[in-house]
Amino acid sequence: MLSIKNLKASIAGKTILKGLDLTVNPGEVHAIMGPNGSGKSTLGYVLSGREAYIVEEGSILFEGVDLLTMGIEERALAGLFLAFQYPLEIPGVSNLEFLKAAVDAQREARGEPLMSSKEFLNAAREACKAVRLPTEFLKRGVNEGFSGGEKKRNDILQMLMLQPKLCILDETDSGLDIDALKLVADCVNSQRDAKRSFVVVTHYQRLLDYLKPDYVHVLSEGKIIKSGGPSLASELEEQGYAWLDRQPGEEKSL
Amino acid sequence: MNSWFDNALTRAEAIDDWLHEKRAASLALLRDTDWPTRQTEAWKYTSLKKLEQLDFSAGTPAPSINAHSISDLNSINLVFIDGVLQSIPADLPEGLTIMPLAQVPDEHQPWVLDQFAGVKPPQHLFGLINDTLATDGLVIDIAPHVDLKHPIHIIQTMTAGNEAHCRTLVRVGAGARVTVIEHLTGDQESFNTNFTEYSLATKAELEHYRLALQSDAALTIGGSHFNLDTQATLNSTIVGYGSDLARIDVDISHQGEGTLAKLDAIYLLDKQTHFDLHSNIEHTAPNGTSDERVRGIVAGKARAVFNGRIHIHRYAQKTSAELNNRNLLLSRDAEVDVKPELEIYADDVSCAHGATIAEIDQLALYYLRSRGIGLEQAHLMLNFGFINELIDQIPNAVLADWLRQQLSGRFTRMNTIKHSGQEMAQ
Numbered sequence: 001m002l003s004i005k006n007l008k009a010s011i012a013g014k015t016i017l018k019g020l021d022l023t024v025n026p027g028e029v030h031a032i033m034g035p036n037g038s039g040k041s042t043l044g045y046v047l048s049g050r051e052a053y054i055v056e057e058g059s060i061l062f063e064g065v066d067l068l069t070m071g072i073e074e075r076a077l078a079g080l081f082l083a084f085q086y087p088l089e090i091p092g093v094s095n096l097e098f099l100k101a102a103v104d105a106q107r108e109a110r111g112e113p114l115m116s117s118k119e120f121l122n123a124a125r126e127a128c129k130a131v132r133l134p135t136e137f138l139k140r141g142v143n144e145g146f147s148g149g150e151k152k153r154n155d156i157l158q159m160l161m162l163q164p165k166l167c168i169l170d171e172t173d174s175g176l177d178i179d180a181l182k183l184v185a186d187c188v189n190s191q192r193d194a195k196r197s198f199v200v201v202t203h204y205q206r207l208l209d210y211l212k213p214d215y216v217h218v219l220s221e222g223k224i225i226k227s228g229g230p231s232l233a234s235e236l237e238e239q240g241y242a243w244l245d246r247q248p249g250e251e252k253s254l
Numbered sequence: 255m256n257s258w259f260d261n262a263l264t265r266a267e268a269i270d271d272w273l274h275e276k277r278a279a280s281l282a283l284l285r286d287t288d289w290p291t292r293q294t295e296a297w298k299y300t301s302l303k304k305l306e307q308l309d310f311s312a313g314t315p316a317p318s319i320n321a322h323s324i325s326d327l328n329s330i331n332l333v334f335i336d337g338v339l340q341s342i343p344a345d346l347p348e349g350l351t352i353m354p355l356a357q358v359p360d361e362h363q364p365w366v367l368d369q370f371a372g373v374k375p376p377q378h379l380f381g382l383i384n385d386t387l388a389t390d391g392l393v394i395d396i397a398p399h400v401d402l403k404h405p406i407h408i409i410q411t412m413t414a415g416n417e418a419h420c421r422t423l424v425r426v427g428a429g430a431r432v433t434v435i436e437h438l439t440g441d442q443e444s445f446n447t448n449f450t451e452y453s454l455a456t457k458a459e460l461e462h463y464r465l466a467l468q469s470d471a472a473l474t475i476g477g478s479h480f481n482l483d484t485q486a487t488l489n490s491t492i493v494g495y496g497s498d499l500a501r502i503d504v505d506i507s508h509q510g511e512g513t514l515a516k517l518d519a520i521y522l523l524d525k526q527t528h529f530d531l532h533s534n535i536e537h538t539a540p541n542g543t544s545d546e547r548v549r550g551i552v553a554g555k556a557r558a559v560f561n562g563r564i565h566i567h568r569y570a571q572k573t574s575a576e577l578n579n580r581n582l583l584l585s586r587d588a589e590v591d592v593k594p595e596l597e598i599y600a601d602d603v604s605c606a607h608g609a610t611i612a613e614i615d616q617l618a619l620y621y622l623r624s625r626g627i628g629l630e631q632a633h634l635m636l637n638f639g640f641i642n643e644l645i646d647q648i649p650n651a652v653l654a655d656w657l658r659q660q661l662s663g664r665f666t667r668m669n670t671i672k673h674s675g676q677e678m679a680q
Binding site: 048049050051071072073075076077081082084087088090091092093094097098101102105106109141142158162 | 615616617618620621622623624625626627628629631632635636638639640641642643646
């Protein structure tokens, strides 16, 4: 599904990712943990094609296709979805209009017939129910005046509507209370199947308790320095990241 | 001088009705006024050339046309065709009196005489012309403490080859609440002046709309003018399409303490149209608040003019006034001329203003595209969102939906989409 090799990427002249390798197969859930500034969010932005992030070296194949030659919307239409750490407010563009445009674009790209307004509205209402956002939110501007948790749930709502193949969740759990966290985890779990993959960036084990990832990776200074099973997450939770610095052969910043 | 103006003065002299004294005073002022040129500050960016040679005084019979009523608005409709009032609904709610300007009963004449050219300041040339020529119009009186559920919807349509001058006076009694929609339509070659004067008594609340939807060859000059007494509230929304000549003057006078005025204006221009909005907010009493947001999209070879003045007088302490104007230019040939003017003579006020040529928010663009929405469509959505943000805040939901539909339809038809504007200009 996703194959990243020796990825080096920078923003504003500063190299953040320094040779990252990651392979995600269909149906797998990968968690990426790591200290602040290690490049976790950068990975999501680079995958999504955000323009300020420059790929200097390496390759990214998504379903065998070179992702780096694709535009932002092409990647989304190919099935890549990034749930943002800080979903943006877009006053003046209603959630409904935004969702409809995105869903239409997806269906068109997949060669499926467009949904009628009624079908679409029903689907949107169902998705609202799933993430427990009041349906009135559909009429409001995208994330306009939403609380932090509501914005995150709105991103998950989009994921439910768009049915992507690969979902990257960038600290979707931060700023969520326990109930909201459980809700988001339930939504993600409901979307898991043999084909759909997830890359979950998080600081906390709590979300991983619900999601039960297949792999946990530690990202530090732009590289994955350790990979393991779910137990790695609990080790990190208990001991922090400091012990990893003692690993031989790893660079260490002061 | 020009033939239209000469002709107008001659016509004005012939009018003799119960407003004669008022008209004579304005006529005297007019005779002392020079016809504007490009050197005249108030008309610096708006040419009157198209008007100068017009002669519609003979008039053309109006074809039968449908009133542009808005379904589900549950409004009290007052329709003018070429300046002629069609009818006044028979069963008006209690506390609401509507009279044709030409037939104001004796008991109402004193306040009407006070308010006629009493709210609208005398410096507006076409206001004076309207004083002398407007024999058609409405006088609307809302009794104190009446809460009018039905909006008053004044629809004015101009047809080809006609000229009309309309005047409306609205008195909102103490503690009364009312919605008034001034709705102007027509795209045929025509000329109208249209001025409305509102007085809001203590704690009166007015929700006001001026939908200046005349377009193409319909020349139109008018104004909405407001006096606010103690703790009165005005929530006004202006929408403009622009035409060969379209000019609106808005004056809001905060005369009592603790008044609140919100003014939102939206214009959406394309082709070679012109839209000129002059607003003037006077704070003469303490503790007043005014919040003015003006947003426009200008495409093609269209030109928008916005002059926003805020004048805070010496005794208007604790005034809070904000003025913000943002413009999105969709073509290299589009132009916007913006002039904010602040005059502050009180020392304890909070005041802010800004005028910008807006740029598309790159982050918002990325967000939309990251959901699969194509670049061009993302641009269209964000551009329309720029004005839709103000439509979202319109208090009347039915009217907001109707306007959103009208404006998005118009926006979709404006096909000369370019992708960015320029940074900051004033």
